Amino acid sequence: MAKASSGRKLTKKDYEARVPAVREALIQLQIKLQAAPFPVLLVIAGDDASGKGDVVNLLNGWLDPRGVETFAFHDPTDEERERPPMWRYWRSLPPHGRMAIYAGGWHGDALAADPRTPRELAEFDSTLARLTHFEGLLADGGALLVKIWLRLGADAQRDRLHELEGDPDTAWRVSPEDWKFHRDYVRRAALGARLRRATELAAAPWHLVEAADPRARNLAIADALLARFKQHLRRHAARPAPRKPRRITPLRPVGLRMLQAVPLDQTLGESDYAEKRAKWLGRLNRAVRDAAQHGRSIVWVFEGWDAAGKGGAIRRLTSAIDARDCRVIPVAKPTDEEKSHHYLWRFWRHIPRAGRVTIYDRSWYGRVLVERIEGFCRPEEWRRAFEELNDFEAQLTAHGIIVIKFWLHLSPAEQLRRFREREKTAYKRHKINAEDWRNRRQWAAYETAAGDMLALTHRPAAPWHLVAAENKRFARLEILRASCKAIADALERE
């Protein structure tokens, strides 16, 4: 934890002598940060009535407001309530080069809940663990997080409440709850300390700032910001660009073996397929409606070799689902807005509302497949991603979302046959391009990466279904069947 500011009083004269230089330095750094390939997240949290709002407004005045957005999380809206709790923080994240100020941070909700019983405190701790994970994820993604904690002693708190009440312009800011919390100062301060301990991170430490004297407080905050801004710019400049690796070596050979053990000789005759398909489509339709009636959303993930039949399988699936409740998200090159956010942001964007369906045609697993192989991210980044992806899905499933993941498997020979067929058929020609052929030449690399992915992200709550896709009919039916089962199992466990 960063050292607390001294808490000495500052004369108005001393303060005003220092402010212009501080403001200019801040603006200068803000300009530099605007060109930086990372966002800046500024958390202004603190003890009750410690002046968080004043600080937020001060910083908005000192900084160029065109590059800053301020967020305060009040009661979640219904669109937010229907998604995992972290969704509303994810959607607030600024792109590279911009700054967000979080009044109360994402920590405010946890403190407002005012936990007391052992059970409430356990929930408080688990919320904090989730927030810590979130901050770690953002910091690992390159974001600069500056977390300020405004500390206010009991006497200073009482004085401040009186002062606010005394001015007709600010009296409205003092509520009966403020006085209630003041009478309970020791317990509330301990809660704050518990929060700071739980959410302390090397990459995102708390800066403790004495808040009793606003002038000293302001300068202490400015000093912390300036130091962190400079440090982060320096560190980032020193960071080498990622490079394409020469070789892809397996982390978990068992995954590769799983993949190679998929029996590709399974087939299904035309008439057999037609009959079974009708039955399973009907079942799937009922299963999806059942899930919706229980307020459960479904997220399908389709990964697999080029030409393995993802598109066709998705088309069969959607034919059984009411299109009004279903979105298909084709995951290709990110848009520039997506590129200037954490790599998971573009997937959080499309998480369905309660009772709806999102089908991802390729997904967040691109991080450990194409990005690993082509060197679009650094080795430590894709290595870390396995755990990040597991955690992301754990958040979905914890919220009741049913996650169904398919890997469509294929032999190189069958892929070649399909590529050639596509090239011959006029209306399929758009489905094949130079990139497909390039990926094909890297078959072994993709196989290794896919093997690691399967081994490291196969979890009970979000298991992988390996589908033999050598025969399209067999694969499509298998997908219908596995989907029905996954939904039924999830509803049964309720």
Add this chain to the structure above:
Amino acid sequence: MAKASSGRKLTKKDYEARVPAVREALIQLQIKLQAAPFPVLLVIAGDDASGKGDVVNLLNGWLDPRGVETFAFHDPTDEERERPPMWRYWRSLPPHGRMAIYAGGWHGDALAADPRTPRELAEFDSTLARLTHFEGLLADGGALLVKIWLRLGADAQRDRLHELEGDPDTAWRVSPEDWKFHRDYVRRAALGARLRRATELAAAPWHLVEAADPRARNLAIADALLARFKQHLRRHAARPAPRKPRRITPLRPVGLRMLQAVPLDQTLGESDYAEKRAKWLGRLNRAVRDAAQHGRSIVWVFEGWDAAGKGGAIRRLTSAIDARDCRVIPVAKPTDEEKSHHYLWRFWRHIPRAGRVTIYDRSWYGRVLVERIEGFCRPEEWRRAFEELNDFEAQLTAHGIIVIKFWLHLSPAEQLRRFREREKTAYKRHKINAEDWRNRRQWAAYETAAGDMLALTHRPAAPWHLVAAENKRFARLEILRASCKAIADALERE
């Protein structure tokens, strides 16, 4: 109105003989549309129980679902309710190259309200007028709108409801309201006809399709889609790219005269300013809080010459507003997501929730300023924009949003002085670039365009405030004063 399909019955054999070719043609055109610089909006509306959901699902099966998103508008969420009614349609709009299918269209809400009294019918008509305007706007923006109306006779409706009820898989789709509407068939059908008449547009006509026989219905819809897809692709290919105009001639010379009549010799002394500023900042703070308490949002628009002091004025303004309720949106080059939408989309995105504030640093008026002058849009586009912008703002003000627009005016000599000063001062140098100098050389063009803008978009509910910005202190105070007055006036009119 496009001719209704014949309504003949089609045998299964005839149908199945035609379907494969139709589907292939649709997929082929969908591929072409993916590369087209416009979105496709497909409205599937119709009489009660006419099978809109079935058609939506059919089309999702026929088309590649990866390029299609389906929307059905149910009860607005609270985030939607806090914005003008059209906001939720705007946020659903797909980018260029993608397709959205609207189950029930934006017309569904109007029909669901089931207006009966003269007063309800008048409101129905005014909703329809708003929808028609919306469709016209999108069509003018290049979007392809295909509107299908499924027509179902009274007897066929009764048969269909019985049929749905007879099958345990579909019985849930029939509600008591369906039967109530059936008994009231004549009135409901007339309501549909009234809706179609009111929302009929040359660029977005209704395609009437007999829905009694699903096979004939499906082919009639496919035919309509194929014809419209082809026609729109052809028309769009023939469209010349916009070009930079050689000369900017005024449409309304009165605007230019207004601009030139702004007395630029007004000044304000330092101490006078300091004293008055404190007073007006306090008033503004109270005015914004007052507005929030009444659930009124505020939208500020800042336009004016480069270096006229927009940034500084905005900084003064935000210093009086709680940063947690306020966003500043700097409007520069659009992101690629923004570029692939209607030009107003990027502004609709940021419309504040109830009681919040958005400040646009430059705005939608770029359409009739830089885009007109640089030829980023066609002459008919910027000419049309005056009315489009007025309508956009009228929607905001009709929803209770307070719109405050400033033009910061300056002499060329003072601009030059400020440019030179910026070049000399290290921490201001980032604020000036080659584009600023190029814009300056086009002073007369900008003056003419700004004059037209002032003359054509000055409306009682969203008036322009012309601010003499030759003296920064004078301008800043003027902005505070005019803002306070605008808010007070708006609240008084409540």
